[in-house]
Amino acid sequence: MAFVCFEDVMKIYKMGDMTIKASDGVSFEIERGEFAVITGPSGAGKTTVLNMLGGMDACDGGKIIVDDRRVDQLSRKQLVLYRRNDVGFVFQFYNLIQNLTARENVELAAQICKDPMDPEEVLRAVGLQDRMDNFPAGLSGGEQQRVAIARALAKRPKLLLCDEPTGALDYNTGKNILQLLQDTSRRYNMTVIVITHNSAITPIADRVIRFKNGRVQSMERNMHPEDIRNIEW
Amino acid sequence: MSRHTHAFGLGIWRDIRKSLPRFLSIFAIVALGTGFYAGVAATADDMRMTVRDYLREQQLADLQILSPVGLEDEEIRRLQETDGVAQAVGAYSADMLLEVGGQSAVCKLLSYDEQGLNQPYVTEGRLPQAADECVLDNSNFAMQNFKVGDTIRFFSGDDNDTGYYLRQDTFKVVGLVNDPRYLNFQRGSSNIGNGSVSTFAVIPQEAFALEVYTEAYVTLDDTQALQAYTDAYDQAVETFTPAVEAVGEDCIAYRTQKIQQEQSQELNEAERAYNDGLAAYQQQIAEAQRQLEDGEAEYKAGAAALEQAQRDYETGIVQGQRELDEAEEQLLAGQQAYDTGQARYNDGVAQARTLQQGLSQMQMQVQGLQAIPEELRTQEQQALLEQLLAQQTQLQAQYDAAVAELEQAHAELEASAQQLEMAGQQLKTGKTELEQKKTEGQRELAAARQRLAESRTQLDQAQAQLEQTQAEKSQELDQVRQQIEDGRKQLEDLSLGDWYIVDRSQFQGYDSVREDAQRLELIAAVFPVFFLLVALLVCLTTMTRMVEEQRTEIGTYIALGYRSGAVFYKFIIYGASAALLGSVFGTLIGMKLFPIIIINTYKIMHCYPGVAAPYDALVILLVTLVAVGVTTVAALAALVPTMRNQPAQLMRPKAPKEGKRIFLEHIPFLWKRFNFMAKITSRNLFRYKKRMLMTVIGISGCTALIIAGFALRSSINAIIPLQYGEISTYDMMTVYSESDGVMQVLQNSDVVSETLRVYNETVTVDAADQSYQVTVFVPENLENLPQMLRLRRHDTGENLSLVDGSAVINEKLGILTGLSEQDTVHFTDENHQTYTVQISGINEQYAGNTIYMTVGTYQHIFGKSPVYNTVLCTMSDHTQQAKDTLASQLAGQDGFYSVSFSDDLRETFADTMSSMVYVVLIMILMAALLALVVLYNLTNINIGERIREIATLKVLGFKDREVAQYVFRENAVLTLLGAAVGMALGTVLHSFILNTTEPDMVMFYHGISWIEFVWGVGLTVVFSALVSFILYFRLKRIDMVESLKSVE
Structure with missing residues (x-):
């Protein structure tokens, strides 16, 4: 069985009399260690999937399986532990704690899990060996996103979920971040799932899942992902 | 304009609906603050008004006139004809004895005339109609011993026969009344019996047999339109007094002549004889x-x-x-x-x-x-x-x-x-x-x-x-x-003396109502103002937060072409409507609730009916203006810097507040010892300085109010064991006159261990602007004194001894008169003779004002020996049975007036003080409410501001408990910090309130014990915990999806 497995997952939002099917029978699979990209236009249901996968939201039907565990059946408390130990999250707006230095932001995550990586080591790994004691406000967007990635990695997650990680970054910085994510996937054999509306970056992924209207439009495996330096958008 | 105003108005309405908790929180805190302020501030006026209406309704005289030779109809007529006198009536009064439970009590008999002044207020039954009917004082004393329908018999307490005073001595009780001349439950002193009046009774004027009126009562034209307890009133009475004095001189001359004629006739007859x-x-x-x-x-x-x-x-x-x-x-x-x-x-x-x-x-x-x-x-x-x-x-x-x-x-x-x-x-x-x-x-x-x-x-x-x-x-x-x-x-050379003209201040309790109201005003000047300030500060924070939250929306409105005025308008309307509704709601409730509660509490010690708690439109208007003004200013203060930005800038997320190193980090010695969470907490604390300050102020205010409240309560309560346990150690006091029987009973009793005869006399000590009733206390010997009474210095606890030639006065008297050791105290006795004595020491004492002197000193000053009228005793048996037996033995003796046991006094005193305690409890309750609302509001804002941060933590896998810790640790620290500041503030507040509320006859204990601090800090911590507990659920409900949203 695949490492990540969605089987006919439903998610319905009720807004007054209207029901919106954010996920309308979503099914896909991602193997362990893959660098997957989920893409599609705004409102296609990408983020909903990410929320459910990240244990931040419950589904209304179907199965969500991560590393042979039924995430959809986890209790609230189990979900907390799932997020804590199994999932790393990288946000579009970094979501760093402004009042903590880069090192402290990483420590914040590290100190709650069982076997964290050394914060300084992770920060060095993301190339921030010189900026560790800076506050987020004193870092550039790319640097902040690196801190965010380091914070996610420090927990040694099974799954690294990234929501539009380059959305707030300029082109080059975005590229660097994607590079970092790809490298991370390779180096730690970590399953990395990136959500983006930018389909231009799909060539670098091991697997590309396209969403449209709350459904998976296509899923393809890329046996020869391109190097990020070679693509442009 | 009108069209988009409509849309805009809808926007505001929607804003309110959408952010109902915030709207309600502004509403609630404004309601609480303004209600408490307006209510407590109005209480003093309402108390005065309650009494004022009552006095007007009962036609209390402005002046009372006593003449050494009584007053004749002619003199009353002259008073009536005086310009400026609205009404002048003659009246009788006489102190008589009545027998109650084997003891004789002094009852002041007052005359009632339907057309007269000082009409009694009937609380039960009806006014007397026949000459043999009377109504009684609606006080505990009368109510415990008599009821409507009883027959009551009075007898003379001096050399005159009962018939000299009254046409008959037996009366039927037809009702219970309050008399406007007695606003509290003190009944004054008397020349007969045990020297103090226990109760009064009102009988028809025709029931008196006296030849001349004992007093006259006068109301003035000038005061008809004036309110009691105002300077104008006092001024009018004072201005008119010389005119009455002039009438008095004429009348005295008239009486002198008349008496001369009568007596010279008598002398001629005598010569013939x-x-x-x-x-x-x-x-x-x-x-x-x-x-x-x-x-x-x-x-x-x-x-x-x-x-x-x-x-x-x-x-x-x-x-x-x-x-x-x-x-x-x-x-x-x-x-x-x-x-x-x-x-x-x-x-x-x-x-x-x-x-x-x-x-x-x-x-x-x-x-x-x-x-x-x-x-x-x-x-x-x-x-x-x-x-x-x-x-x-x-x-x-x-x-x-x-x-x-x-x-x-x-x-x-x-x-x-x-x-x-x-x-x-x-x-x-x-x-x-x-x-x-x-x-x-x-x-x-x-x-x-x-x-x-x-x-x-x-x-x-x-x-x-x-x-x-x-x-x-x-x-x-x-x-x-x-x-x-x-x-x-x-x-x-016959001289009859002068008229003794007194204003209302000599009516029991008239001045004490004024003082109570003044003290209440002072409390109102501290507690609710502080309260209102805190409330408005919280309001300001809330508004500021709201503006920050709506930053993008503001940008949108401006980008859409709304004038910046319109945007101001929107926020001002939001804040102002919350404040307006809150203030109107708060003041409408507060102005009824607090006066009624507080005045009713005070009425435990006073006797006047009803409570006047009218709405004062001006106060409501002013308070509402302040509340609305403050929220408006808060909105403006938050808006103005925001509005300086370009719309585009506004629509972009505001750069989050920069992280900063705090000073603690520069002390590595400390910082290294902090664990990770402690570091985060300390950083966060200093991150939002304004809110931190607000929280500390709010919490310190609550702590201070609670500490002051509890300390006030124990300052009042503590004096009971101090006064009756450490200072007055006698167990029983008997008042008698020229009786050997009383002393024999006491000396032969098995339950009495030691006795000490004492002479007590009430004198008047004049201070700068007031005069005080003081007891002169002359013990027969100094050997037994220490067993009955401990005279000690308050500061060192060193014992004071009485020496011939000087006197010891109590601390409170010293404070009231500004006298200290080596000064000379002047006092006036009942015959208006003034004496002086040097003060050799000042003793710790909590109840009553006393001048202590030796027999030698007394003889030297008064030129006569004291006639002992009081015996203090210690008892070996404190059971009720022993006390009852002794009391009944004493009651049979000639010349016996009364016996009182310290245990009972202690209870009575505790009862008297209880009304103060209730007021204090109201304060504590309000402080508690304030603490809850302030903490809730501020924490709520804190959570609101950091909702993304909290959502992020959740996404990172923080457990609910860990998230709560992360947020509430700050609250805990701020609570402790606020509590610490509150301890200092509470001490100051307590001392201020004590100094302004202390009655003349009482000295409160001025210390604060650790218990009060424990209460203050403890309750604050409990409230803080309670708020955290309530908000824990809010934290739990925070959606992690928030973390994905862009920064607003």
């Missing part, structure tokens, strides 16, 4: 003199008669003796003659016997011869016989003659002997008679002499008596003469 008396005296003396002279003459005659009698007696005795001697001589001669006769007789008998013998012999011879027959006889014989016979015849004749002779002699002798015997007998009798006569005569003479001596003595006595009577009577007459002369002289 004197003259009559003098004449009668002189006549009486002359009569007595004459009687005495007659007596003397009689005596002299008696003496002469006695002398004559003596003489007669002596003569009689001599003659009698002579006669007796003669008789005796005769008797002796008779005896001799008899003896001679006897001897002769005896001779004759012997002769006769010889004759008889010769005869016998012849007989025999004859017979012998005769025996010879005649034939035989010789002649001779015959012859012889014849011869013999012849001889015998002759002899016989001789013999017979001798015998006859003898017989005659014998008879004669017999008669003579008989005569002799008779004469002897007579002599004997004569002798006896003479003796008797002698004795009798002597006795009679002695008696006569005695009688004479007695009549001498009588005469002498009569003489002496006359002289004495003369002396006495003339002295008496001289005295009367002198009296009449003195009386004339006194009458010439």
